[in-house]
Amino acid sequence: MKRQIIAMGGGGFSMEPDNPLLDNYVLKQSDKQKPKICFVPTASGDSDEYIGKFYSFFEGKECEPSHLSLFRPPTRDLENYLLEKDIIYVGGGNTKNLLVLWKEWGFDQIMRKAWEQGILLAGISAGSICWFEEGVTDSFGNGLAPLNCLGFLKGSNCPHYDGEIDRRPTYHQLISAQKIKPGYAADDGVALHYINNEISKIISSRQDAKAYHLSLDERSGQVVETELPTEYLG
Secondary structure, eight states, rough: OEEEEEEEEEOOOHHHHHOOOHHHHHHHTTTSSSOEOOOOGGGGGHHHHHHHHHHHHTTTTSEEEEEESSSSOOOOOOHHHHOOOEEEEEOSSSSSHHHHHHHHHHHHHHHHHEEEEEEEEETTOOOHHTTEEEEHHHTSSSOOOOEOOOOOOOOEEEEOTTTTTTHHHHHHHHHTTSSSOEEEEOOEEEEEEEEETTTEEEEEETTTOEEEEEETTTHHHHHHHEEEOOOOOO
């Protein structure tokens, strides 16, 4: 079974409503002619505005859009509700709150089942960080900090790498101090497409946006940032 995760550093319908390149790419990765795509906006507190933006974009596409709110659950059987989908798309917001709520509702295990059964997992910002072992988050309200996540993917993740001024220096500092594992950073508009735990492709909706691998040179204590080949979808 092919296990797929598309981790977006930024962009998509919520940040680039007039640029459909990333979200169209997500839809095309399903082998279904009209895939069932479910939006999970937990990290935003199930924002009605955010949900509305999702439907505004995807209702015009060849897909069957739906959403799952933990504040207004559509059913008591949330596991079957999700496992009948073809794509699960996780929105941005507060990653810490997302993880706490997911674990309380058993969503961490449901998401792992979905992934292992071949349902495509995708997400932006918090919806990107959550799949890795660790992430760089602003969830605590006072600067950026490391956060333990679900661990489906190895290493750490930092979204909005070019979109927020503190992201790059903070990620470097955390890796250098060994407070977070080395990993991958993505500019706004960039997505890391994982297949079976390995990066298959890196794609972008913005011509100059990139992704990077960050590692630690233990001899010098310096962080090594390597720009990765990124395919512009335009």
